[in-house]
Amino acid sequence: MVFLTPLMMQRTALFVTFGGLVTSLITTFLPLWKTMNSDLNEVENWYSGLWHTCLYTEEVGIQCKAYESIMGLPMDLQISRVLMLVSVGTGGLALLAAFPGLEGVGMFVGRPGLKRRLLVLGGALSWVSGLATLAPVSLVAYTTVVDFWDEGFPDVVPRWEYGEAMFSGWFGGLALAIGGTLFFVAVCMADYDQRPGSVALAPQAKHRTKHYLKTEVL
Numbered sequence: 001m002v003f004l005t006p007l008m009m010q011r012t013a014l015f016v017t018f019g020g021l022v023t024s025l026i027t028t029f030l031p032l033w034k035t036m037n038s039d040l041n042e043v044e045n046w047y048s049g050l051w052h053t054c055l056y057t058e059e060v061g062i063q064c065k066a067y068e069s070i071m072g073l074p075m076d077l078q079i080s081r082v083l084m085l086v087s088v089g090t091g092g093l094a095l096l097a098a099f100p101g102l103e104g105v106g107m108f109v110g111r112p113g114l115k116r117r118l119l120v121l122g123g124a125l126s127w128v129s130g131l132a133t134l135a136p137v138s139l140v141a142y143t144t145v146v147d148f149w150d151e152g153f154p155d156v157v158p159r160w161e162y163g164e165a166m167f168s169g170w171f172g173g174l175a176l177a178i179g180g181t182l183f184f185v186a187v188c189m190a191d192y193d194q195r196p197g198s199v200a201l202a203p204q205a206k207h208r209t210k211h212y213l214k215t216e217v218l
Contacts, residue, residue, distance in 0.1 A: 006190040007103045010119065013182030014098060017126045020175030021091035023168055024133045028084040031064060032163035033140055047163065050081050076143045080136030087132035090125045091176055098122025098183060103190075112194075116187055123183030130176030137169035 031049035047054040047062075054064040067073055100107040101118030108114050141162065148159045 004189070006186050009182055009186035009189055010098075010102050013123070013126075013179050013186055014095070014102065015179075016175055016182060017091070017094055017098070017122075017179030020126075020130065020133075020172045020177075020179055021088065021095065023172030023175060024084070024087050024091060024129070027133070027137075027165050027169040027172055028088060030163075030165040030168070032165040033169075034144055034160040034166075035163045036158050036160050046158075048160065049165065050077055050084065074143070076136075076139050080140055083132045083136040087129045087173075087176075090132060091129035094122045094125035094129060094176075094180070097125060116190070119183050119187050123180040123187070126176050126180030126183065130173045130178075130180060133169055133173030133176060137166055137173065141166055 029049070029051060031047045031052055031054045033050065034048040036046040036048075037044075043058050045056040047056065052064045052066040054062050056062045070078065097118050098121070099105065101115040101122065103115075108118075144160055144162060147153075148161065153159070
């Protein structure tokens with residue numbers, strides 16, 4: 001197709017990676033990783049994130065409080081903090097590395113090999129960023145399910161459930177992984193278009209076709 005050019009694929013990859021990075025950044029600081037509603041007190045809603053917990057009531061509104069001690073946090077939240085920061089850092093580096101390698105950008109002009117390596121580096125960093133987002137979100141989701149179905153807690157005790165940030169984290173991680181894959185696809189498309197054999201064989205194939213048609217008429 002005409003629209004599936006290396007330039008269009010590169011721009012699509014950059015746009016998808018940027019969207020995934022912004023989503024992961026927002027997910028990192030949202031206090032909506034887990035939610036809890038008590039049947040005994042329906043006017044109170046608890047929210048938990050990586051950095052603080054929040055309480056929402058109809059009279060006061062929402063009130064948030066940061067965690068007092070890092071060492072007192074559960075292990076899944078400590079790991080998730082580190083991985084989400086790694087995800088945001090590598091996602092930003094992916095954009096910084098891939099942008100100079102785009103076609104039409106006036107950087108490293110006349111050095112196609114360096115531009116190609118920058119796109120490959122951007123795709124690899126985007127993949128790392130996507131995995132670093134999917135891993136902590138999936139880990140927190142797993143611990144939430146385990147605690148929810150833990151038979152050691154009485155039924156009257158409220159349980160933590162999935163929050164909106166969990167789904168935005170999965171979306172951001174997938175977008176980063178897809179963006180990295182599109183960078184690799186753009187590099188492969190550019191390599192295919194620059195093959196010297198395809199240009200050299202085209203006139204020969206055209207000449208053979210004309211010769212065949214001529215002999216058929218005779």
